[in-house]
Amino acid sequence: MTENATMPAATPSAPAPFLIGEAMTGGYGRGADILQGCTIAVERGEIAVIVGPNGAGKSTAMKALFGMLTLRTGRVVLDGEDITTLSPQARVAKGMGFVPQTRNIFPSMTVEENLEMGAFLRRDDLRATMEQIYGLFPILRDKRRQAAGELSGGQRQQVAVGRALMTKPSVLMLDEPTAGVSPIVMDELFDRIIEVSRTGIPILMVEQNARQALEIADKGYVLVQGGNAFTGTGQDLLADPQVRRSFLGG
Template structure:
C-alpha cells in the first residue's frame, strides 16, 4: 500500500473499529419531514415498500444505495411527482401527499432535479425570478442574497442559463430552489455531470446552505463524500430501508462499505 493510499484510507475510516450500522430509521422528537410506511412508484410499478425516513429541523440527510434502489423516487414522491400508493408523508405536521407541486413549494420545500434543472432560454435572473413565481412581486432582497452566495451569478445575471458551465447551472438551479427560503431543500444528485474538481466546491456550497439553517435531503452517487458531510444517512436497497445511521458510522460499517461503497 502506497503512502497516498494509506492517507486516503485513514480519511475514509474515521471510526477505527468497524461498528454495526444502525437500523432505526426514525428520529426521536420532532422531524420536519416524516415519512412512514411509504409505498410509491410509477403507474402500476411499485418501487418503494414501507420506507421510513425522517429529516429533523436543520438536519443534513443523505440517501445512498445501489442503482435502482429508489433513492430519487423517495424525493420525487415527497414532491408529488410519482404514483402514491400507501403510507404517509408529513411536512411540519401536515400530510402533504396529494398536493400539487405548487402547493408543496408553498409549504416550504424546494427541489433541485438531477438534470435539465435550469431554463436554458431564460436569463440567470429570470431563472431565479421563476423560483418565486408564487409570490406577487419579485423578492429583490432574496435575489441579492443568492447573488451574495453565488457571486458569479451576479456577473452573469443577464446571460442565458443555457450558455453557462455545468457548475454554474447547478448554482442557478440551487438558487432558484432557494428563492422562497425553504425549510427543506431536496437535492437529486447535485454532483452529477460536474467535473471532478468542481465536486468538492459543490459540496462546500451545500454545507453552507445547511449551516444557514436549511434542512437538506440529498440523493448522491458520490456516496463516500456525501456520507462524510451529512448528519445522517439512509441506505436504501430494492426500495426498502436497509441501514440508517450517522454518516460517519455508515462509512465505518463493514457491510455498508463492502456492499454499497465499493470496499
C-alpha cells in the same frame, strides 16, 4: 398492581422530524412498486443523504416526497402536517424546494430570469433574497445577464439551487446535485450546500458520490430495492464494514 406500586415515569417523546416520508410504498402508474415501505426523514438544521446502488429507488423516494408519485401506502408529513394528497405545486407553497436532476433550469433565459422564475409564488420584494443567492454563488452575479444554457455544468447546478432558494423554502431537496460535474466542482457544490444548511434550512439529497456525500451528512439512508437497508449518521455509515464493502468500494 398493588396500591403502593408506582406508575413508571412517562418518557418524553422525541420531536417529530421536520419532513418525513413514512413507510412509503408506490410506483409509477400501474407498474410494480419501486418503493417497498421505505422511510426517509430530515430534521431541522440537518443534512440527510440518500445513497444506494442504481435502481434502488433513491430518486423515486424524492419524487414521492415531493408529490410526483402517488403513494399506495404510507404518508408524507411536513412540519406536523400530513401533505400526502397535496400536489407538487401545493407543496412548494407549503415550503418545499425541489431541484430535480435534469431539466432544472430554463436554458434560453438569463441567470437572473431563472432566479426570478423561482419566486413565481412570491408577491414581496425579491432583492434581498437575490443578494443572498449572489453572495452564496458569486459567479452567478458575474453571469446574471448570460443565458443559463451557456454556463458550465457546475454553474447550471448553482442556478438550479439558487432558483429553488428563491422560493424561501423551509426544506430543500436536491436530486443528484453533483451529477456530471468534475471532482473540484463537486467539492465546491458540497461546500455551498453546507453553507445553505448553516442558515437553518434542512437539506435532503440523493447523491451518487456516496462516500463524499456521507462525509457531510448528519444522517444517511442506504436504499436497496426500494427499502431501508441501513440508516445512521454519516460517520456511522462510513465506518460500517458492510456498508463500506457493499456500497463504498471497500
